Amino acid sequence: MLLQQIINGIVVGSVYSLTAMGATLVYSILRILDIANAGAYALGAYVGLFSYVATDNLLLSFLIGMIAMGIWGIFVQKFLYLPLLGKSPLISLITSIGLFIFLGDFIRLWAGPQIKDFPADLKLPFSGIKTENLTIMSVWILVLLTTAILLLTLWYLITKTKIGLAWRATAQDLEIAKAMGINVNVVVAFNFFLGYSFAAAAGIMIGIMYNFISPTMGDVPAYKMLAIIVLGGLGNPVGAVVAAMLIGLIETLVGGYIGFFLPRDSIAFIAVIIILLIKPQGLFVRKNI
Amino acid sequence: MLKLEGIHVYYQESLAVSDVSISVKEGEFVTIIGANGAGKTTIMKAIMGLIRVKKGKIHFEGDDLTNKPPWVRAEMGIGYIPEGRRVFPDLSVVENLKVGAYTIKNKQILNQNLEKVFFLFPRLKEREKQLARSMSGGEQQMLAIGRAMMLNPKLLLIDEISMGLMPILVNTAFASIKKMHEEGVTILLVEQNAKKALATADRGYVLETGRIVLEDRADILNQKDEIKKAYLGG
Numbered sequence A: 001m002l003l004q005q006i007i008n009g010i011v012v013g014s015v016y017s018l019t020a021m022g023a024t025l026v027y028s029i030l031r032i033l034d035i036a037n038a039g040a041y042a043l044g045a046y047v048g049l050f051s052y053v054a055t056d057n058l059l060l061s062f063l064i065g066m067i068a069m070g071i072w073g074i075f076v077q078k079f080l081y082l083p084l085l086g087k088s089p090l091i092s093l094i095t096s097i098g099l100f101i102f103l104g105d106f107i108r109l110w111a112g113p114q115i116k117d118f119p120a121d122l123k124l125p126f127s128g129i130k131t132e133n134l135t136i137m138s139v140w141i142l143v144l145l146t147t148a149i150l151l152l153t154l155w156y157l158i159t160k161t162k163i164g165l166a167w168r169a170t171a172q173d174l175e176i177a178k179a180m181g182i183n184v185n186v187v188v189a190f191n192f193f194l195g196y197s198f199a200a201a202a203g204i205m206i207g208i209m210y211n212f213i214s215p216t217m218g219d220v221p222a223y224k225m226l227a228i229i230v231l232g233g234l235g236n237p238v239g240a241v242v243a244a245m246l247i248g249l250i251e252t253l254v255g256g257y258i259g260f261f262l263p264r265d266s267i268a269f270i271a272v273i274i275i276l277l278i279k280p281q282g283l284f285v286r287k288n289i
Numbered sequence B: 001m002l003k004l005e006g007i008h009v010y011y012q013e014s015l016a017v018s019d020v021s022i023s024v025k026e027g028e029f030v031t032i033i034g035a036n037g038a039g040k041t042t043i044m045k046a047i048m049g050l051i052r053v054k055k056g057k058i059h060f061e062g063d064d065l066t067n068k069p070p071w072v073r074a075e076m077g078i079g080y081i082p083e084g085r086r087v088f089p090d091l092s093v094v095e096n097l098k099v100g101a102y103t104i105k106n107k108q109i110l111n112q113n114l115e116k117v118f119f120l121f122p123r124l125k126e127r128e129k130q131l132a133r134s135m136s137g138g139e140q141q142m143l144a145i146g147r148a149m150m151l152n153p154k155l156l157l158i159d160e161i162s163m164g165l166m167p168i169l170v171n172t173a174f175a176s177i178k179k180m181h182e183e184g185v186t187i188l189l190v191e192q193n194a195k196k197a198l199a200t201a202d203r204g205y206v207l208e209t210g211r212i213v214l215e216d217r218a219d220i221l222n223q224k225d226e227i228k229k230a231y232l233g234g
């Protein structure tokens, strides 16, 4: 029972960590809160679903959804955030909330307001595990694997490559990074590409796990993502992953043992409030990537 | 090599640098001296492209820099030691140095430059893996100098090399830029420490509230009464 709950929590936490990673990366480099990242989560799920229906290939639909949202991210930063850079961060915040609301309505107009079913039979190359007291569904394995691959890729890029070095330098001192010969436009664009494609992957995985997607599916993640990145120490990717796992675990454990005396999503926020009351700076210090 | 033609720079509405013309010839060591708030840093940022020039032009080796982004200017061979060091706090020493050589594609040249910096500042080699934020002020200044050397710059812009350093370190810092100058790097140095700057440079400009008020050979400026009074402590 406990092991089962922990596994459930980690699966949920994996999706949360990808959801929060995009906004974490954006914060780390531009110091703005990008709520619209959760719009890429919903829109990415739709693109992923439509691609899957069209191609019947899960890997391909993941790639299409992620790349489409990545390109969308590049547009967003170029035409929305970069022109606002240097102005008050409140202006960017309000802009991103506006964009997020717009995206929800855009999906409603484009794909209709109804909930859409994600195909249940995914023909995964591996099957789940089922014993007497433990169930690991095959989609959970898919979620864990995808998350692990994406996070490891990100870690490798940031710490081991030349663009990663440019990225860290830019996050630490944008002005001096420019003067050292780093084309920060490319770095910021790359950052948004990855952040938005991660959000798309999270959206598609949620669609697969719960078998449905809807225009409002990004609403709760938008707020939860905020809670996670604050808890994880604003702009600290490792902190964000740990905070996401923690929220995932708390949600499932409380749900499993105490029962949902409140809506499931409120548990996460109550936990955040309690943690922030005890440690106002978040669980982790603000740290540069 | 470098030519500023009547540049004007504003912060929002307020004029910080007004009609400044400066030229630096290849191989020269030129200094701009001026009091707090005179506009020295602003001029450096304008040359590097970190702030917009409202009026006037900047030429480097015949090219018009005015609309080029900073990273292109770095690639053209302009090195920069910013005011207050500004090393990347959460990068290690060697990573900071690699960022300085970001535009250098040739691995061999990069390694040569790294060796050169480590030879000049053995302390940096000892602390290769240490995060810059955990180094002392003097070590960070060495790192800022080394980082600029990694580019093998043709022209090096230096903003207040002496700031916050104890006298003995000021001498070391000056010695290292003098050495770079002897190796053929053209240098533009802005300083509040006018005495040191004029003793090291070939030529100097005096900047007062955003305008150039004097220009002459450094040894002549050093002898002028008004300079002695205003900048050299009597």
Ligand SMILES: Nc1ncnc2c1ncn2[C@@H]1O[C@H](COP(=O)(O)OP(=O)(O)OP(=O)(O)O)[C@@H](O)[C@H]1O
Pocket: B011, B012, B016, B034, B035, B036, B037, B038, B039, B040, B041, B042, B043, B083, B192
């Ligand atoms: N970001 C800014 N916003 C508004 N005004 C600024 C800004 N930076 C500098 N200034 C103003 O521009 C003028 C020139 O500043 P600058 O930093 O170039 O002087 P400086 O000669 O480098 O001074 P110091 O010797 O103290 O470093 C000053 O009046 C300063 O107050």
Ligand SMILES: [Mg+2]
Pocket: B040, B041, B042, B083, B159, B160
């Ligand atoms: Mg200054």
